[in-house]
Amino acid sequence: MPDSxxxxxxxxxxxxxxxMGCLLVILYLLGRQQNLFQSSLPVQxxxxxxxxxxxxxxxxxxxxxxxxxxxxxxxxxxTVRVSMSLNKDVQPFVRRNAVxxxxxxxxxxxxxxNLTAGRGPAPAVQAGDQxxxxxxxxxxxxxxxxxxxxxxLVGITAGLRQVTDKLNDSKALWELLGNExxxxxxSRSVRxxxxxxxxxxxxxxxxxxxxxxxRRGRGPLGYxxxxxxxxxxxxxxxxxxxxxxxxxxxxxxGLQRQVQxxxxxVQTLLTDTTAARQLRQTMGSVAxxxxxxxxxxxxxxxxxxxxxxxxxxxxxxxxxKARRARDSARLxx
Numbered sequence: 307m308p309d310s311x312x313x314x315x316x317x318x319x320x321x322x323x324x325x326m327g328c329l330l331v332i333l334y335l336l337g338r339q340q341n342l343f344q345s346s347l348p349v350q351x352x353x354x355x356x357x358x359x360x361x362x363x364x365x366x367x368x369x370x371x372x373x374x375x376x377x378x379x380x381x382x383x384x385t386v387r388v389s390m391s392l393n394k395d396v397q398p399f400v401r402r403n404a405v406x407x408x409x410x411x412x413x414x415x416x417x418x419x420n421l422t423a424g425r426g427p428a429p430a431v432q433a434g435d436q437x438x439x440x441x442x443x444x445x446x447x448x449x450x451x452x453x454x455x456x457x458x459l460v461g462i463t464a465g466l467r468q469v470t471d472k473l474n475d476s477k478a479l480w481e482l483l484g485n486e487x488x489x490x491x492x493s494r495s496v497r498x499x500x501x502x503x504x505x506x507x508x509x510x511x512x513x514x515x516x517x518x519x520x521r522r523g524r525g526p527l528g529y530x531x532x533x534x535x536x537x538x539x540x541x542x543x544x545x546x547x548x549x550x551x552x553x554x555x556x557x558x559x560g561l562q563r564q565v566q567x568x569x570x571x572v573q574t575l576l577t578d579t580t581a582a583r584q585l586r587q588t589m590g591s592v593a594x595x596x597x598x599x600x601x602x603x604x605x606x607x608x609x610x611x612x613x614x615x616x617x618x619x620x621x622x623x624x625x626x627k628a629r630r631a632r633d634s635a636r637l638x639x
Contacts, residue, residue, distance in 0.1 A: 345394040346373070351406040351419070351437045352385050358417045359408060365390050367404075367421040372396040375419065390419065392431070401428040407440040 356378060365373040373392035381387050392400060403424030411418050424438070431437070473479060482488065 346391040347394055347397055347431065348376070348389060348391055348433055349400075349431055349435050349437055350387055350389045351439050352381065352387050353408065353439055354384055354386070354441055355408075356386050356388060356417075357408050359388065359419070360417070363416055363418050364411070365392065365419045365421065367396065367400060372400070372421070388419065397430055400431045402431050402435055402437070403428040404431065404437055405440045406437045407442055409442070 359375060359378060361375050361377055363375045364371045365375065373390050373396075375388060376391045377389040379387050379389070388406075390406075400421060401424060403426065405422045405424055407420050407422065409418055409420045410416070421437070422440075
């Protein structure tokens with residue numbers, strides 16, 4: 307009996323010792339995770355919204371846990387300060403320009419703080435430094451944006467449905483789509499457009515060649531536009547024409563003075579009624595003489611002695627007219 311009681315007490319003592327050891331191991335592990343048993347580096351960062359962050363959550367750098375969140379306090383209505391405790395051994399790798407942002411551990415894990423190295427060189431972080439932050443789009447903001455997008459999508463879908471209903475009710479559209487001749491007409495139009503484009507290109511090429519020839523002085527147009535001697539001749543002709551114009555103007559002025567002074571033949575022709583009547587009688591006599599001469603020539607053409615001569619002259623005139631027509635057609639081509 308005494309031996310049985312002693313063994314029970316020993317077992318109880320061993321159980322208590324083992325339980326205490328397990329408790330100490332668990333406390334050590336928890337304390338190590340919370341940086342309770344190693345030197346730490348306190349830093350802080352300010353956010354507008356911590357989005358479910360709690361004290362004790364991890365702080366990670368490049369996906370590796372380098373500290374924990376120690377405290378969260380509200381500074382004002384737009385600022386929430388997060389105090390972090392970083393491991394002392396990661397101090398050389400965390401710079402003062404490191405950016406702190408709030409993220410999640412996986413898709414639906416705990417909220418954590420991610421540290422991202424900033425651009426450019428910077429000294430290592432020191433105790434009490436405040437790190438810059440980056441506010442990521444929150445889930446609520448994304449859901450609000452998605453709600454607006456859904457509303458817009460509903461409106462677009464309704465509009466597309468109305469358009470589809472109108473298209474389904476349009477007989478003209480279905481008749482147009484069912485027209486077998488339409489593809490042939492479209493193909494013919496495309497070919498005609500291609501031919502017209504080719505003709506335009508050819509015309510543009512001809513115009514470019516023509517302008518190039520004109521710049522080089524080729525052809526009659528280039529000669530007219532580039533020949534300096536021809537330009538001098540044109541200027542000389544213009545000067546002569548100007549001199550002729552001056553002479554003609556002087557002559558007209560002289561005639562005008564004669565008319566105004568009442569002397570000279572011009573005044574007689576314009577004002578003497580007797581001279582005008584005699585001139586009309588003379589013109590009438592000339593007309594009568596011309597008519598009688600035409601009658602005489604007609605009679606001579608019908609005379610058997612001169613008929614052959616007039617026929618030969620008519621054939622010569624016809625041959626000469628045909629030759630001139632051929633020469634004009636050759637020059638036109």
